[in-house]
Amino acid sequence: MHGPQRPVPPHPKSGPRASPRPLGRLGTGGRTGAQELNDPGIGEAGPIPVLGAHAPSNDERRMAPPEKTAAPAGPFPGGNFAAMSFLPQVSDTFDSSRWRTVVPEDSPLTETTYHRLVSRGDADGTPAGTDLPVVRIAIDRPLVRNAFGPHTVDELYRCLDDARCTPDVAAILLTGNGPSPKDGGYSFCSGGDQRARGAQGYRYAQADKPSSEHGWDPAQLSSARRARLDQGRRSRLHILEVQRLMRSTPKPIIAVVPGWATGGGHSLMVVADLAIASKEHAVFKQVDANVSSFDAGYGSALLARQVGDKRAREIFFLADSYDAEQAEAWGVINKAVPHAELETSAIAWGLTIAGKSPQSIRMLKYAFNMVDDGLAGQQAFAGEATRLGYMTEEAQEGRDAFLEHRAPDWSSFPYYF
Numbered sequence: 001m002h003g004p005q006r007p008v009p010p011h012p013k014s015g016p017r018a019s020p021r022p023l024g025r026l027g028t029g030g031r032t033g034a035q036e037l038n039d040p041g042i043g044e045a046g047p048i049p050v051l052g053a054h055a056p057s058n059d060e061r062r063m064a065p066p067e068k069t070a071a072p073a074g075p076f077p078g079g080n081f082a083a084m085s086f087l088p089q090v091s092d093t094f095d096s097s098r099w100r101t102v103v104p105e106d107s108p109l110t111e112t113t114y115h116r117l118v119s120r121g122d123a124d125g126t127p128a129g130t131d132l133p134v135v136r137i138a139i140d141r142p143l144v145r146n147a148f149g150p151h152t153v154d155e156l157y158r159c160l161d162d163a164r165c166t167p168d169v170a171a172i173l174l175t176g177n178g179p180s181p182k183d184g185g186y187s188f189c190s191g192g193d194q195r196a197r198g199a200q201g202y203r204y205a206q207a208d209k210p211s212s213e214h215g216w217d218p219a220q221l222s223s224a225r226r227a228r229l230d231q232g233r234r235s236r237l238h239i240l241e242v243q244r245l246m247r248s249t250p251k252p253i254i255a256v257v258p259g260w261a262t263g264g265g266h267s268l269m270v271v272a273d274l275a276i277a278s279k280e281h282a283v284f285k286q287v288d289a290n291v292s293s294f295d296a297g298y299g300s301a302l303l304a305r306q307v308g309d310k311r312a313r314e315i316f317f318l319a320d321s322y323d324a325e326q327a328e329a330w331g332v333i334n335k336a337v338p339h340a341e342l343e344t345s346a347i348a349w350g351l352t353i354a355g356k357s358p359q360s361i362r363m364l365k366y367a368f369n370m371v372d373d374g375l376a377g378q379q380a381f382a383g384e385a386t387r388l389g390y391m392t393e394e395a396q397e398g399r400d401a402f403l404e405h406r407a408p409d410w411s412s413f414p415y416y417f
Contacts, residue, residue, distance in 0.1 A: 090113050090138065090140065090177045091138070091175075091177050091178060091258065091343070092178075092179060093258065093339065093340065093342050093343040093344075094177075094343060095343070095344075097120070098117060098118060098120065098347070099115035099116065099117060099118065099136060100115060100116050100118050100131075101113075101114070101115055102114040102115060102116050102135065102159075102162070104158060104159075104162065106158075109140075109155050109159070110151070110155070111139070111140055111141055111148075111149075111151055111152040111155055112137065112138060112139055112140050112152065112155040112156055112159055113136075113137075113138045113140045113177060114135065114136070114137050114138075114159045114162070115135065115136045116131055116132075116134075116135050116136075116169075117131070117132040117133075117134040117135065117136070117347065117350070117351075118130065118131060118132060119131075119132055131168065132351065132354070133168055133169055133170035133171065133350075133351075133354040134169070134170065134171050134172075134173065134347060134350035134351060134354065135163045135166075135169055135171075135172055135173065136173045136175065136256075136343075137156065137159045137160060137163065137172060137173065137174050137175075138174075138175045138176055138177045139152060139156070139175075139176045139177065139189055140177045141177075142176070142177050142178035142179060142180040142181070142185075142187060143180050143181070143182055144190070144193065145180070145185065145187040145189075145190035145259075145260055145262075146176035146177070146178065146187040146188065146189045146190060146265070147189070147190045147191060147192065147193040147265075148189060148191070148192060148193060148239060148264065148265075149192075149193040150238065152193075153238050153239050153241075153242055154238075156242050157238070157241060157242050157245060160172065160174075160242065160245050160246065160249065160253075161245060163249070163251065164245070164249040164250070164251065169251060170251060170252075170350070170353055170354035170358065170361070171251060171252050171253075171254060171349070171350035171351075171353045171354060172249070172251055172252070172253045172254065172350075173254050173256050173343075173346050173347070173350060174246075174253055174254065174255050174256065174268070174272060175188060175255070175256035175257070175258065175343075175346075176188040176189050176258060176259070176265075178258060178259060179258075179259070185259060185260070186258045186259025186260065186278065186281040186282075186339075187258070187259040187260045187261075187265075188255065188256075188257040188258060188259060188260060188261040188265055188268075188269060188282070189260075189261060189262075189264065189265025189268055189269075190260055190262045190263060190265050191262055191263025191264035191265045191266070191267075191287070192239070192263065192264050192293070239264055239268075240297065242268070243267065243268070243271045243297070243298050243299075246268075246271050246272065247271065247298070247369055247373065248380060250361070250362040250365055250366065250384070251361070251362075251365075252273040252274060252353050252361065252365060253271075253272045253273050253274075254272060254273065254274045254275070254276065254346050254349055254350060255268065255269040255272035255274070255275040255276070255333075256276055256277075256342060256343060256346040257269055257275060257276065257277035257278065257282045257284075257324070257333065258277075258278050258281060258282065258339065258342055259278065259281045259282060259283065260282075260283050260284075260285070261277075261282065261283070261284050261285075262283075262284070262285045262286070262287050263285075263286065263287045263288055263291070263293065264293075264295070264299075266284055266285065266286045266287075266299065267286075267295045267298065267299025269284075269332075269333070270298065270299055270302050270303050270306065270332070271298045271299065271302060273365065274334050274349065275327075275332070275333035275334055276333065276334060276335045276336075276337060276342065276345055276346050276349065277324040277327060277328075277333045277335075277336050277337075277342075278324060278336070278337070278338075278339040278342050279324050279325065279336045279337060279338055279339065280338070280339045281339055282323065282324040282327070282333075282336070283321050283322070283323055283324075284315075284321065284322050284323075284324075284327050284332060285319060285320070285321040285322070286299075286303075286315045286316050286319060287319050288316065288319075289316065289317065289319055290319050294316075300312065300316060301372065302372065303315065303316075303332070305372065306330075306331050306332060307330045307331050307332055311330060324336035359384075359388065362384050363381070363384055363385075363388075366380045366381040366384055367381060369381075393412075393413075394410070394413045397409065397410070397413075
């Protein structure tokens with residue numbers, strides 16, 4: 001229990017909200033929410049000033065017990081709405097009536113949230129409750145500016161990979177929950193949690209034990225083998241694995257930036273295919289050199305592609321902050337929008353992408369990537385080109401001739417020019 005609970009007032013724009021979880025859910029390494037409330041910002045940027053006012057009711061919404069909310073009728077994969085759990089207040093722009101929770105098969109999420117867009121009925125042109133082809137993946141550590149530790153990164157990777165492998169998902173929104181109930185600050189991601197940073201990478205909390213999510217079951221291992229694996233995973237810098245997954249995922253990833261994007265969070269935003277940010281609260285700052293870190297891969301190289309070499313060097317070398325309108329003018333983001341319209345605008349982009357040819361979107365993403373990704377990018381593009389080739393009658397004639405032990409007949413296939 002987390003002390004006295006207070007009733008949740010309705011959200012002023014979207015009506016009654018389902019209740020948030022207790023603050024203790026946001027802790028790391030066994031810490032309670034109350035303990036984290038006393039910490040300064042601990043991402044790569046360190047303490048971050050708060051922009052804009054914060055309504056006290058947000059604190060009450062996060063701390064309050066569940067509301068009794070009637071479940072709407074309508075179809076729902078694997079059951080109906082009566083069986084689904086209603087969502088917490090994860091963001092002040094998050095409309096819980098438009099999303100359902102995606103529950104991973106192996107273990108629950110503790111530092112991220114994962115949701116699937118669902119139809120509102122006539123407004124979306126499909127029966128109410130039907131899954132729509134957009135997902136929302138968010139870092140869920142607003143008390144620490146959505147800084148990531150190794151466990152956060154594990155969950156991000158799992159969610160992104162699940163979205164990649166789900167055949168009816170067309171677009172992925174990547175964001176950060178908030179604002180912080182501590183001070184009202186908004187964050188996309190403030191980079192690596194410096195409390196978890198060791199001499200050889202970011203360290204897992206003592207309570208984070210290896211599990212089957214990493215491809216092996218510790219219960220099946222000898223103590224010596226388990227010790228070796230524990231040693232190998234003790235310090236990691238595997239946010240780079242997330243960046244590579246973002247590039248190789250054939251579905252567009254839209255960074256939805258509600259507040260601070262600093263350090264490794266700045267790089268995540270750069271690696272995303274598209275970016276949309278809050279005019280009022282989004283602030284960008286590449287602070288790697290302030291904390292003796294450096295993104296010498298996608299975070300710097302792609303930024304130079306987006307804003308030009310000299311501007312990218314300025315962003316990294318000076319580590320000055322810049323706002324959403326400046327980011328839009330420089331080409332770091334695609335669009336700055338009013339904060340209240342942030343997620344609805346991102347959803348609209350996701351649904352627009354979903355209306356395009358899936359094959360074209362895949363080929364276009366790989367074509368854009370290929371210039372910078374070398375042979376790995378060429379291989380990804382070639383794989384999709386081969387898949388397209390397999391779909392042709394000419395390819396099927398070649399296969400059938402081999403299986404039927406005859407010479408292929410290419411006479412009906414012209415030599416195009």
